[in-house]
Amino acid sequence: DAGVTQSPTHLIKTRGQQVTLRCSPKSGHDTVSWYQQALGQGPQFIFQYYEEEERQRGNFPDRFSGHQFPNYSSELNVNALLLGDSALYLCASSVQGTGQPQHFGDGTRLSIL
Amino acid sequence: QKEVEQNSGPLSVPEGAIASLNCTYSDRGSQSFFWYRQYSGKSPELIMFIYSNGDKEDGRFTAQLNKASQYVSLLIRDSQPSDSATYLCAVRRGYQKVTFGTGTKLQVIP
Numbered sequence: 005d006a007g008v009t010q011s012p013t014h015l016i017k018t019r020g021q022q023v024t025l026r027c028s029p030k031s032g033h034d035t036v037s038w039y040q041q042a043l044g045q046g047p048q049f050i051f052q053y054y055e056e057e058e059r060q061r062g063n064f065p066d067r068f069s070g071h072q073f074p075n076y077s078s079e080l081n082v083n084a085l086l087l088g089d090s091a092l093y094l095c096a097s098s099v100q101g102t103g104q105p106q107h108f109g110d111g112t113r114l115s116i117l
Numbered sequence: 118q119k120e121v122e123q124n125s126g127p128l129s130v131p132e133g134a135i136a137s138l139n140c141t142y143s144d145r146g147s148q149s150f151f152w153y154r155q156y157s158g159k160s161p162e163l164i165m166f167i168y169s170n171g172d173k174e175d176g177r178f179t180a181q182l183n184k185a186s187q188y189v190s191l192l193i194r195d196s197q198p199s200d201s202a203t204y205l206c207a208v209r210r211g212y213q214k215v216t217f218g219t220g221t222k223l224q225v226i227p
Contacts, residue, residue, distance in 0.1 A: 037215070046121075046205055046217035047161065060214050094160055096215075103168070105151055106215060108160045 006031055008097050008109035016115045017085050025080040025112045029097030035059075036078040037106060038070060039094040047094055053078050054100050082114075090116045118143050123206050123218035131226050136193040138221050140206030143187070149209040150182055152191045154202045155220065161205055165191060196225045 009028045017023050029036050035054045039047035049062035053072035072078045076097075082089055092113050096106035122141045130136045138152075149168055153161035165180040167173045167189070173180045179192040189208075193200055203220040 039217075044219070046207075046219045049214040049216065052214065062214060092160075101212060103149060103212065105149075105163050105166045107163065108153075111160045 008033075008095055008107050010093075010095050010109035010112050012112060013110070014113045014115075016117060018117050019085055019087060021085050022081065022083045023085060023114060025082075025093050025095075025114070026077065027080070027095030027097075027109060028077045029095075030107050033097035033099055033107070034076050035098045035100045036072060036076065037096045037098070038078070038080045039096065040064070040089075041092040041094055041111075043091075050080070085116050087116050090114060119218075120144060120216045121206055121208055121218035123204075123221045125219060126222040127224045128221055129224045129226055130196050132196060132198060134196050136196045136200065136223055136225070138191040138193070138204050138206075138223065140189045140191075140218055141187055142189070142206075142208045142216075144208065144210055144216075145184075145187065146210045147184075147187075147208040148211060150180070150189045151207040151209075151215070152178075152180060152189075153205040153207060153217075154200075155205055156202045164204070193223075196223075198225045198227050201225045 037052040038050040041047040051061045056072045092111045095109045098106045152165045155161045167180040181190045205220045206218040
């Protein structure tokens with residue numbers, strides 16, 4: 005039973021570029037949440053997708069956008085990258101409406117030069 | 118006031134001792150409470166979750182919740198060097214977003 009998988013593992017970009025991160029949820033999960041974790045901080049909620057729609061959003065600018073596909077996988081897109089976007093990006097999946105805990109993928113380490 | 122507050126540590130305990138990690142939260146409507154363990158450079162791993170007041174035990178781990186005091190804690194008995202990590206407290210209201218604290222770094226000294 006595959007857990008949450010994220011790709012790529014590491015990514016290096018320069019300021020102003022755009023990036024797309026990918027996530028496949030755990031089997032049986034239908035909801036995907038994205039988090040940004042800066043060094044020494046806790047994960048910060050970016051947004052959540054369910055039924056291919058953004059359901060909730062944290063305090064992030066609209067440079068951060070996402071998508072969910074019919075197979076429940078998801079993408080996080082970040083435009084006009086800033087140095088401050090350097091972080092570990094985490095995807096977590098869950099089953100909507102159950103209240104059960106989220107399961108995290110291994111994350112994508114994004115470095116902006 | 119931060120939504121979820123944790124002492125950043127480090128909390129140092131000798132091997133075999135009990136480690137006590139604490140967390141307070143500001144939203145009285147919070148209903149679900151989670152503890153995640155995160156090793157350096159890795160993603161968070163779920164350790165415990167608790168929904169009702171009182172204690173919940175799982176092996177060497179005990180989660181304690183006091184909603185009246187807006188306080189949740191994690192006890193680790195017989196601490197091992199492999200328990201050395203950052204422990205993240207997280208809370209959720211209903212099916213809303215999960216809010217994390219900044220984590221407490223635990224060091225278990227052999």
